[in-house]
Amino acid sequence: MRRSFYSTLLTASIEATIVLGAAPTTADWASLNTTVGGRLYPGVPWPKPCFSSYRGKSVQPDAAQCGYVQQNHFNSHLPRSDAFGGYTAINYEGCMSTGDQCILNWMNPTDPTAFSPPQDCKQGSISDYYIDVAQASDVTAAFQFVKTKGIPLVVKNSGHDFSGRSSGPGSLALWVHHLKSITHVPKFVPDGCNCAGTNALTIGTGAQFAQVYQFASDNKLLFVGGADVAVAATGGWGQGGGHSPISRLFGMGVDRALQYKVVTPDGVLRTANRCQNSDLFWALRGGGGSTFGVVLEGTMEVFADRPFQMANVNWPVSVNNTKQVLSVFLDNATALANQGWGGYLTPPNGNLILLTAGLSTTQQAQASVKGINSVVTSLGGSVNVQQIPGFLTWFNGYVQGIYGAQDAVGLPNSLGSRIVPQKNHATAASRSALLDATMDAINNSFFQQIHFTTPYGYTGTKVEDTSVNPIWRSSLWQIITVNTWPYDASLDVKKAQYAATTQALASLRKITPDGGAYHNEADIHEPNFQTTFWGSNYARLLSIKNKYDPNHLLDCWNCVGWAGQAASRFKCYI
Incomplete structure (x- = not known):
């Protein structure tokens, strides 16, 4: 049912895009959808089921789905992160500069004045389409697509981003949220290294703290992480620094990183650790997510649990x-x-x-x-x-x-x-x-x-x-x-x-x-x-950025190598 429903919605969304004059054709999107195994979907604002008008066209509200969104709209961490069109900061769902948005009254989500006619659910900053990433080839296909078609690419995980880096008008998104594997490796040796093994967890980039902490506790392990149930451990948190209430004794998230599997903008799946692609490994340990490549999994050191x-x-x-x-x-x-x-x-x-x-x-x-x-x-x-x-x-x-x-x-x-x-x-x-x-x-x-x-x-x-x-x-x-x-x-x-x-x-x-x-x-x-x-690391980070992403396919607000506000990708910022 899900595939059939979204296939129909995808076709309708493509037709709407053509009317708006977007560069990719119907055949382009259909070809991309085939390449990624049918996992290309239209990006839809989360509150859309409450509206009777979407992007200027009449649609049928869905009372049941609307009720679910209203119930979980404010301060409901996991349900919001599970919706592609849901973001922690809802200003990055809309287009702040124009007022185009599709949001509910966060102080009273059942307030009908926010979604009843003549209100129109506008696309705002939600990506037009997203790939539900399952494997490295999905990311490779996306890089190739945006490079040839000239549209922005964004990477979204749990949507817990306070700078709007995981949304963008007119963009294609890579949604890595469902990469949730966790494996305990008692004596992990980074690929290509000759060293003693380290007690570690290898974690898919979509695995969230609620899942990771439970897994660690079940295995009598201590994982260094943050304080929000919905944040993903090896996504932006882990690549951006990752502060923790136990950082005094165990360091930051970047201190625990042992290895990343990452697809760089040339479409190559690379292993980054201290023994290979070490410059990229260094950059991923603090330089920020969605900047140097798309991380699919990370391996992090863990410790024995303790009181x-x-x-x-x-x-x-x-x-x-x-x-x-x-x-x-x-x-x-x-x-x-x-x-x-x-x-x-x-x-x-x-x-x-x-x-x-x-x-x-x-x-x-x-x-x-x-x-x-x-x-x-x-x-x-x-x-x-x-x-x-x-x-x-x-x-x-x-x-x-x-x-x-x-x-x-x-x-x-x-x-x-x-x-x-x-x-x-x-x-x-x-x-x-x-x-x-x-x-x-x-x-x-x-x-x-x-x-x-x-x-x-x-x-x-x-x-x-x-x-x-x-x-x-x-x-x-x-x-x-x-x-x-x-x-x-x-x-x-x-x-x-x-x-x-x-x-x-x-x-x-x-x-x-x-x-x-x-x-x-x-x-x-x-x-x-x-x-x-x-601080003093920026010049080296920029050099690494230019090495692995010379065409700046990964460009986000105030990230390393940011091109500036003039690009259409950033037109909704104020």
Whole structure:
């Protein structure tokens, strides 16, 4: 049924494209569909079943499918990631510059004014077509197609992208979401290497943290990963750096990478590790996803599972309380990092969640957070310190909102970030300046979160072995700030919210001139992004980019080698 339904939809979509004057012909698309085994599908906005008009033509709404989308539209991570037309930040489903979009009212998804006539479901930034990638030849075919037809190519995984790199108007997409294999290799030796084996997992690029963590726990293993149930472990997270609440002791995602299988833009499936294609391997360990090639699988080092000490800190939410908690946090941040603590401070929730495997007893953990405990209890809050049997216990609680909470998805998202060096904590005066600048960021944004997740103190990897910005190694935390807007906001309102995000971090940028920003969680208008994202590594990354992708078939906003905003691929940015 699925093939028949989509074949019919594909034919209709091709006809619509021809009317619009797109370069590829019906025969071109049909030939590509045959080449990829019938896995070429039209890209359809996720809320389309709620509309009676799609791209200016009457269509029949589907009440059942509409109900499912409405139920899962806001803050439902896995269902949204399972829909090709669904994105974490819904502004990248639409075309922000023109207002063309097909979205529901995220504050009330059943609000009929968003989808009832005369509302039209427009394509926005959703790719016109996508290939449901199953094998390397699918990627090779896509590279050949876009090279000869001159249309943009994007790579989409879970859609958890805050810069819109996985969508693009008039594009062909490679959807790697269904590459979900996981294999435990107790003594993995990278291809072509002569070395001792390493305990590892080989993971398809579509496998998400919920699946990976469960697999690791079932096999009594510890996998270094992030904090969102839907994010894919070896996709943009793993290739962009990959910070984790356990990075103090086990490094970042790029520190655990042992090998990638990647199709480069010349259509060749390559193995990249320290013994072959080592320059490409280095670039993939921090240079960003969807830039140097399309990764199909990655092999990552894992460790024996172990218990963790966890501190769950909660306080009544107010600006004054947040400032007091943040002040004591900044005073103690270096000591906490040295004891292996990592986690997330979320001001709007009045929560700080911390984990460490560096302290062996709960008594030691309680003593470690004594200063924070004193302040929080004086505010009427609580600090619960306990030992948990493994990382999965915390992660499942985090997803459920028991031990902290995931960021919301399914809303417009103007996000910015700043990585804060440890030296800004060195003196009382520098901490006071840091407190004021951080409160400025908090007070001028809709949502904020401090990621106490840098690899500060970790020495298991040489800095030069990965391409991640070296500033991560000497920093204690990063902050993200978010602004948003109503579904029917005007262009001026959207511009104002992006400007507010840039301005919210101005004070932090000023007092951290040696800091940086994480390109996976960055302001799309980040000043001097090349240096801010990659530091001294950018020149080498650009050289590798030009070697493997001389025609820049993989081009994404503020990525290595970005061609600039003038290309049609980027016409929807503001």
